[in-house]
Amino acid sequence: MHQVYLYGAGGHAKVVIDLLKSNHITVPEIFDDNPDISTFMGIPVSHAEIRSPLIISIGNNLVRKKIVEKLNNLVFNPAVLASSVTVSDWISIEEGTVVMQGAIIQSSAQIGKHVIVNTGASIDHDCRISNYVHITPGAILCGNVEIGEGAFIGAGTTIMQGIKIGKWAVIGAGSVVVRDIPDNVLAYGNPCKPKKMLTRWVGKYVIINELAFLLLFVFFLSIEKGGNK
Helix, strand or coil: CCECEEECCCHHHHHHHHHHHHCCCECCCEECCCCCCCEECCEEEECCCCCCCEEECCCCHHHHHHHHHHCCCCCECCCEECCCCEECCCCEECCCCEECCCCEECCCCEECCCCEECCCCEECCCCEECCCCEECCCCEECCCCEECCCCEECCCCEECCCCEECCCCEECCCCEECCCECCCEEEECCCCEEEEECCCCCCCCCCCCHHHHHHHHHHHHHHHHHHCC
């Protein structure tokens, strides 16, 4: 039976363990930085040597990237897909990625490394998903959408065809995205608009430049007014 090691003993690890179990893959050990955790869902937790093949079972995109960069000499497991997914034969999907139950990935989509395609998400034809992205439950990406590195697409979001989402952008749950979203912003709503400029985030969002955000807001407002003429 195939074995895969995990890095991270938190909430996301729970669904990764179930995903692997459904594919008849065992997890002999989990690695975690918290010395107070000795077992997790009946699996031993180690704080010493990290083994491979490995999946980073952490939901935070930036933390996942930092761990991958720290462990770049290890072998990461190929992508793991739940048995209930609907996936075209004409896609590419890279190492460390997990695709949860009920997800749909259509023809010619490209999925990068260490991506999370969560429960019931739908990725249509010719979409390009960069490394460390999280497509959360129920999100819908129409055809030819491009998602930049590390972006977070909130639950139930709809992104219309041909839209580009910038690197490390955060799209709030339930948004409807009809225009491109730049790098490093928190954006939400129907229609989705930038609300804050962000640094790369670890759990909390940080405003980095109020003037930059004001200029960005004026730009979006001018586009909206122009479209209403």
